[in-house]
Amino acid sequence: MQIKNNDRPTVICHILMSLDGKISGAFMGAPQAAPALKAYNELRETFGCRATLYGTTTMAEGFADGYVRPLPPADTAYPREDCLPALWADNFIVSVDPEGLLAWSSPVIAKKGRAPAQVIEVLTEQVPDSYLAYLHRVGIPYLFAGKTALDCTLMLQKLKAFGIGRVLLAGGGGMNGSLLAAGCIDELSLVVASVAEGDPKAVSLFAASPFAPDFAGAAFRLVEAKPWEGDALWLHYRAE
Secondary structure, X not given: OOOXXXXXXXXXXXXXXXXXXXXXXXXXXXXXXXXXXHHHHHHHOOOOOOEEEEOHHHHHHHOOOOEOOXXXXXXXXXXXXXXXXXXXXXXXXXXXXXXXXXXXXXXEEOOOOOOOEEEEEEEOOOOOHHHHHHHHHHOOOEEEOXXXXXXXXXXXXXXXXXXXXXXXXOOOHHHHHHHHHOOOOOEEEEEEOOOOOOXXXXXXXXXXXXXXXXXXXXXXXXXXXXXXXXHEEEEEEXXX
């Protein structure tokens, strides 16, 4: 059941996927998928979201500098308190990194065709002091959401408290599944490319969440289905 909570942002899961429900794989590079990719990028600008949220794997593969190498011990102990000293940007990338694994060279991500976005790392209290010292050196703000496992609701409540009212959830499958299991997805926006992926190792739209292993699923109501140029299809759902 969907959690109705005015203390968290509206969450819109906006995803480009194949005909067989995959959100990664070779299909994304197929020429037949180009119209769907174009539609995906156009639609993401219509939702009015100040922040885009990604899981650790997606961040490592597409936004961060991969995974951090072994870090030297920290010279000091850091309190497990949120550190958000300089939220200057109009756009944010929320990087969910519960174990403190991601490497960074800058607190700002500038993707071609998109406005620069300031990174906010979401951690759990298990991260070592050495990683917190690393984030301070790079200048990346962070917040804590859970002790050893991610607390999705707490994460979103903290983002709302810092003025973020709408969040675009953009994967990967585990991150999508985690917020789905927590009842924290309000809308689904699916852009379907006219290509089947076929690779069983490709990531699905929703993957099992380690934070909710007994989750049985969720229901959504279709509010719009729109054919798009190049045989793409846009499906827009709202949570029941």
